Structures are given as structure tokens and as C-alpha cells.
Amino acid sequence: MFIPLLNKPVDTLRPAGSAISPSDWSILSNHWYPVAIARELLDAPLAVTLLDVDLVLFRGTDGSASAAIDACPHRHVRLSIGKVVDGQIVCPFHGLHFNQDGRCTYVPALGPRNNLPPSYKVRTFEVRERYGLLWTCIGEQPLEDVPLLPLIAKVPADELDYLAPEIWPVSAARQVENFIDIAHLPYVHAATLGGDQAAPIKPGRIEQQPDGVLMRANYVETNHGIRHCAYTYRVVLPFAIEFKVEVEGDADFMLESCDLPSPISAHQCKVFQILRYGGSREERAAMCGGLAMVNREDMVVLGAMRIPDLPLDQHHEIHLPVDNISNAYRGRLRDLGLGR
Incomplete structure (x- = not known):
């Protein structure tokens, strides 16, 4: 029911329950993988999972796609059940807005403040459109490009x-x-x-x-x-x-x-x-x-x-x-x- 007091947050992307060994996950995470057919990502966010990590895909104002961790850092509700407004993904719980860089740009409960702290962010990953597909890489040292086909x-x-x-x-x-x-x-x-x-x-x-x-x-x-x-x-x-x-x-x-x-x-x-x-x-x-x-x-x-x-x-x-x-x-x- 509760997270124990001694369980401090960790900044490890690989989920603790993943059946992929840490060493294999570390290697595989640096490769690029397709996560969606490009034409199927329209105005709504899209939930995908890669290497046990839940992601949400959405398009910015310029039409390019981004991937983010599918959890609002405020109360951890899935962003994928929210909506995209003016190229930003909006949490369905409290309306926090996140841009393509993952930075929180607006919190309705705080009014029109522009000096939100840097901690108000969600982790994002680059998305590349190739061969009609959307590809992403979630590793710390990504390979230079998607596979050559x-x-x-x-x-x-x-x-x-x-x-x-x-x-x-x-x-x-x-x-x-x-x-x-x-x-x-x-x-x-x-x-x-x-x-x-x-x-x-x-x-x-x-x-x-x-x-x-x-x-x-x-x-x-x-x-x-x-x-x-x-x-x-x-x-x-x-x-x-x-x-x-x-x-x-x-x-x-x-x-x-x-x-x-x-x-x-x-x-x-x-x-x-x-x-x-x-x-x-x-x-x-x-x-x-x-x-x-x-x-x-x-x-x-x-x-x-x-x-x-x-x-x-x-x-x-x-x-x-x-x-x-x-x-x-x-x-x-x-x-x-x-x-x-």
C-alpha cells in the first residue's frame, strides 16, 4: 500500500521487475527500434512499451514526433490517456503541460507562472521517422542511427x-x-x-x-x-x-x-x-x-x-x-x- 520510507527514488530507467538482465538491457537499450507506424500517430498521444519501459508518443507543433516516459511526475498518471494541445502533452489529472523537451510549461493550479523549477519535467527521448516508421532509442549511449535497410x-x-x-x-x-x-x-x-x-x-x-x-x-x-x-x-x-x-x-x-x-x-x-x-x-x-x-x-x-x-x-x-x-x-x- 505504501512505498517504504527507506526506498529512495532511483534514476534507473530499467524497471526493477524487468526479466531482461541489467547487462543485456544496457546493451539493447542503445539500439534504435520501431515503435509505431508514422501515419498512425496523429493528434492524440500513443502509448507504447520498449524494453519494459512505458512510453508515450506525441507530435509537436512542427509535426515531429517525441517520446516521453508515460507518467506525469506529479502523481504518476499515464500521460497517454491525456491529450495533445498546441504540440504539448497535457496530463489528464491536473492539466500539467509538457513540451517536446519534457519541460513543464504550465501548471493550471499555479496560475500563469513562468518560473517553474527545473524538476518539473518528464524524461524524453529522440524519435526518428524512417521507412514510414517511428524509431526511438532509450539508452545512455545510443548508436548513431537506425538500422540501414x-x-x-x-x-x-x-x-x-x-x-x-x-x-x-x-x-x-x-x-x-x-x-x-x-x-x-x-x-x-x-x-x-x-x-x-x-x-x-x-x-x-x-x-x-x-x-x-x-x-x-x-x-x-x-x-x-x-x-x-x-x-x-x-x-x-x-x-x-x-x-x-x-x-x-x-x-x-x-x-x-x-x-x-x-x-x-x-x-x-x-x-x-x-x-x-x-x-x-x-x-x-x-x-x-x-x-x-x-x-x-x-x-x-x-x-x-x-x-x-x-x-x-x-x-x-x-x-x-x-x-x-x-x-x-x-x-x-x-x-x-x-x-x-
């Missing part, structure tokens, strides 16, 4: 489709591994992609890159006729994927996408997916619907995973030759200092 960087906006973001019941790292795992395709996605469950699957060709790992692999889809596909996965550390599909004998086929799981917590992520598909508006909508179905198939299986944490020590699991991409990805996560 050349597959979609220069594509006209009207050629891109955005699947509705969904919350997956696994960590961002588990979601990445699932996306790049080709051995599960004929089983989990038998109804959508198809494939011969009895046919051996050859490991892909791995290429290490400065910012991640690239793999090229072949797969035969069977649910849209027999399609001999070349899959290219480019994993950008820590949690971003560029994916490209090429179909043998069909030079006009074009499917490119980005899979971007944003870590809500140790065992949940919000997945943003951007799709570029060569086809009519109706065909693009159908492809988005098909990929959404693929996601649902994945979530059913991943939700049954008994060990939610991703092992970075290879001795925790058995491994197949086709797991080479996962093993390469885990090695790069270890290189970041994670799991220590």
Missing part, C-alpha cells in the same frame, strides 16, 4: 504496404530466429507455403557482414503451383531482417519485405512488417493477408515454446545442419556482449 530505403511510399503490427508471445530474438528458420516451413506453413515434408533441406550459404549476417537458401513452395524459390535473408543486428524472394523462371516476380520485431519485454515483441510486392492493389492486399496468416501459424507454435529465452550457449539444444543461419546469428549476438 537499403531494400526499402529508396522505394516510393506508394509501393510499400504495412501489415498491422502484432504482439508476438516471444522475444524479439526468438522472432528473428523463427523468420530465418527454413526447416520449419513445410510443417508450420503446410497450409500456406507448402513444401515436401519428406525432402531434405540444404543449409543456406552464409555471409558475415559488418552489421549482421546474410543467408541465401533455396526452397520449393507447393501451394501456388510448384515454385522453385531463392530466399535471401539479411539479418541486421540486433533485431531486423530484410527478406527477398526470387522465383526460378519468373523474372517479373517481385517480393521484398522487412521484418522488424521491437522488444516489448524479455518474452514479448511487437512486430512491424513492410512489404513490397509486384502486383495490382488487389494482389498486394491478398499477399498481405497471406503473410498475416503465416504469422498466425508461427505464433501458435512459438506460443508453445517451453524455454522462452534464447540460448546463446550452443549446449542447451541439439542442432541440425540447416540451423547454420541461427548459429551464425547467435554468434553475432554474443559478439555484442549479450548473454553474459
